Every structure is written in structure tokens, then in C-alpha cells.
Amino acid sequence: MSTWLSQLFNFADYGQLFSLLINSVIAGAILGIVGGLVATFVMQRDLAFAVHGISELSFAGGAAGLLFGIGVVPGALGGSIVAAAIIGIFGAQARRRNSVIGVIMPFGLGLGILFLSLYPGRTANKFGLLTGQIVAVDDPKLGALMVISLIVAIGLLAIWRPLTFASLDPDVAEARGVPTRFLSLAFMILLGLTVAVSVQIVGSLLVLAILVTPAAAAMRLTHSPTRVALLSMAFAFVSLVGGILLALGSSIPISPYVTTISFLIYLAASAVAALRGTSHRSFKVHPAHSEPHHEGDGHESLSHEDHVDHLHDGHKHFQHGDHVHEH
Numbered sequence: 238m239s240t241w242l243s244q245l246f247n248f249a250d251y252g253q254l255f256s257l258l259i260n261s262v263i264a265g266a267i268l269g270i271v272g273g274l275v276a277t278f279v280m281q282r283d284l285a286f287a288v289h290g291i292s293e294l295s296f297a298g299g300a301a302g303l304l305f306g307i308g309v310v311p312g313a314l315g316g317s318i319v320a321a322a323i324i325g326i327f328g329a330q331a332r333r334r335n336s337v338i339g340v341i342m343p344f345g346l347g348l349g350i351l352f353l354s355l356y357p358g359r360t361a362n363k364f365g366l367l368t369g370q371i372v373a374v375d376d377p378k379l380g381a382l383m384v385i386s387l388i389v390a391i392g393l394l395a396i397w398r399p400l401t402f403a404s405l406d407p408d409v410a411e412a413r414g415v416p417t418r419f420l421s422l423a424f425m426i427l428l429g430l431t432v433a434v435s436v437q438i439v440g441s442l443l444v445l446a447i448l449v450t451p452a453a454a455a456m457r458l459t460h461s462p463t464r465v466a467l468l469s470m471a472f473a474f475v476s477l478v479g480g481i482l483l484a485l486g487s488s489i490p491i492s493p494y495v496t497t498i499s500f501l502i503y504l505a506a507s508a509v510a511a512l513r514g515t516s517h518r519s520f521k522v523h524p525a526h527s528e529p530h531h532e533g534d535g536h537e538s539l540s541h542e543d544h545v546d547h548l549h550d551g552h553k554h555f556q557h558g559d560h561v562h563e564h
Contacts, residue, residue: 254485260374261438261491264382265477268438268447271386273473274393275431276452277466278424281404285449287324287425290338291432293345294320296441298433299366300352309366310381313433320345321429325422349441368490369440382434392427396420401462438477439492446496447473454499454506472502 255262279288298316299309320341327337353366374382393400403410403417411417428448435444455468480495 255482258374258481258485260376260379261481262478264374264379264438265481266474267382267386268435269474269477270470271389272431272435272447272477273451273470274466275389275428276448276450276469276473277455277462278393278400278404279428279448280452280456280465281401281462282421282424284428285445286335286338288428288432288445288448290324290341290345291317291320291429292436292441292444293342293349295345295429295433295436296366297345297348297352299436299441300349300356303358303366304352304356310378310433310437313436314385314430316345317429317433317436318426321425321432322422325425365440365490366436367440367442369438369443369492369495370490374437378437382437385430385434389427389430392423396423400424439495440490443492443496446476446492446499450496450499450503451476454503457503457506457510472499476502 279285295313295317298319299313301307301316302309302312305312323341324334324337327333349366399410399415400420402413403415403420407417431448432444435447439447451472452465452469454472455465458468459465476495476499479498480491483494484491
């Protein structure tokens with residue numbers, strides 16, 4: 238037991254190790270913020286399965302980069318963008334999208350295994366693509382991660398409002414002239430970029446811990462998309478930075494630490510939600526506003542067959558007599 242504990246938690250020469258691996262901590266902090274932001278739309282648009290599919294082709298691209306000497310980062314980026322484009326173009330509908338992902342996943346995993354089997358280099362490089370590698374973030378990779386993260390953040394901010402509208406009610410958004418297909422493809426490309434840089438830290442098998450679990454935990458605590466995004470970024474940041482700090486002196490890959498912290502945060506959020514009597518996708522009912530929503534009040538309206546929803550503070554209101562349904 239003591240041997241296991243010394244492998245899991247070893248803080249000897251911790252200060253020296255921290256100074257040597259400061260790039261990994263910085264990379265984790267950046268990825269936590271950007272990944273948590275992207276995770277918000279992953280959950281809103283029900284793309285958890287797509288994250289896994291993209292990560293498999295990112296793994297194949299990274300393995301190809303190792304084998305052919307072009308580098309893990311360019312290879313992983315290429316694989317992620319190809320997968321994201323295929324899913325975005327051919328998987329507009331959920332059922333068709335899942336079929337496309339189901340085809341891509343085993344193909345990407347098979348290619349990755351083939352490339353790694355042919356790669357003559359160190360075993361640690363092969364294993365790191367799957368489970369993450371704390372020492373893999375050198376200055377060039379940190380620079381690439383910063384640039385890609387900035388591109389993703391700027392891209393998301395540029396399409397935030399229409400993407401939120403299209404995610405909440407795609408049919409009404411399309412009827413209102415919102416370019417939903419373009420937004421879907423644009424977000425898939427941004428997701429692909431995020432998956433590619435996430436693979437460098439946590440590995441392709443466990444990228445869901447950064448791009449799904451934080452937002453899932455946040456949605457247990459609030460219904461507001463703005464608050465979900467803020468909490469998701471905080472949870473992803475804590476999971477990544479905390480996992481890296483725990484893994485610094487151990488001989489264990491980083492991913493178990495990150496995924497365990499992320500899972501514990503989700504359990505805690507679920508416990509709080511249970512105590513508060515809330516759920517992931519429940520309606521909230523509260524007294525009507527003193528000034529009911531009406532045409533021209535500045536709030537976006539979503540017309541349905543039997544009622545009209547009004548977008549208010551990031552969620553939808555439906556006036557019903559003397560009270561309001563919020564969802």
C-alpha cells in the first residue's frame with residue numbers, strides 16, 4: 238500500500254519539479270479556461286459523442302505525426318479538423334451524426350494503433366498520446382497551444398449570440414434566418430482545434446473529462462448559459478491545474494488525476510442539485526414579471542404552435558397565467 242501511495246503522491250523535490258514543468262501548469266490553466274468555455278456548447282448541442290469521435294482521429298493524426306516526423310501537434314490538428322469537418326458536414330441531424338461518428342471512431346483508433354506500431358521511437362511517446370504526458374509541453378508546444386486557444390476563444394466570442402440561439406432552438410433560429418449550418422460547421426472546427434490541444438495534455442482517451450464533465454457539472458447547478466459557462470471554465474481549470482500539480486512528482490500519467498478531480502466535482506454538483514431539488518433540464522416556475530413580455534420589449538421571441546417563448550437572461554420564459562415557466 239505504501240508503495241502505491243508513494244507512486245501516486247510523491248512530493249520530494251517538489252519545488253524543483255514545479256520550476257521544470259511550469260509550462261505544463263500554464264498549458265493546463267489555458268486549456269481549462271478554453272475547454273470549459275467550449276464544453277458549454279458541447280452540452281447544449283448534445284455533442285459529447287462527437288468529442289470522443291474527434292479525439293480518436295486526433296489520436297490517429299498525432300500518431301501519424303510521430304511516425305512521419307512532422308510532429309504530434311500538426312498531426313493531431315489535421316486529424317481533429319478532418320473529423321470535425323466530416324461530422325459537421327454530414328452529421329447535421331443527431332441520428333445521422335451518431336452514425337458518422339460511429340464510423341469514424343474505430344477507423345481513427347485503428348489508424349492510430351497502426352501508426353504507433355510502426356513507430357520505432359520511445360514507448361512513452363506512444364503511451365502519452367492515449368493517456369497524456371506531463372513532460373510533453375515544451376516551449377514550441379506551449380506557444381502553439383496559446384495561439385490555438387486564442388483562435389478558439391475569439392471564434393466563440395464572434396458567434397456566441399447566434400450560436401446560443403441556434404443551440405437553444407435550432408428550428409426557430411433557422412426560420413429566423415440564422416445560418417445554423419454554417420454555425421454548426423464553424424463550432425465543429427473550433428471543437429476540433431480544442432480537442433487537438435487537449436490531447437496533448439490528457440490524452441485522446443480521456444478528453445471528455447475536459448470537454449464534457451465540467452459543463453455537465455455546471456448544468457447541475459444553474460440554468461443560465463452565462464453562469465454555466467463561468468462555472469464550466471472554473472471546474473475545468475481546477476481539474477486540469479489540480480491534476481497537474483498532483484501529478485508533478487508521481488510516476489503515474491496525468492490523466493487519472495484530472496479525470497478523478499473532474500468526476501468528484503460532478504458528484505459534488507449533483508449532490509448540491511439534489512439538495513436544492515433541481516435537475517439538469519427541469520422547468521422552473523416563478524411569479525409573473527410585473528411587466529409581462531410583449532412584442533418590441535427588446536427580448537428575442539421564439540414562436541411555437543401553442544405559445545411564445547421569450548429569451549431572457551440566457552434562458553427561455555413562457556408566460557402562463559399568473560406565473561412564468563423558465564427553461
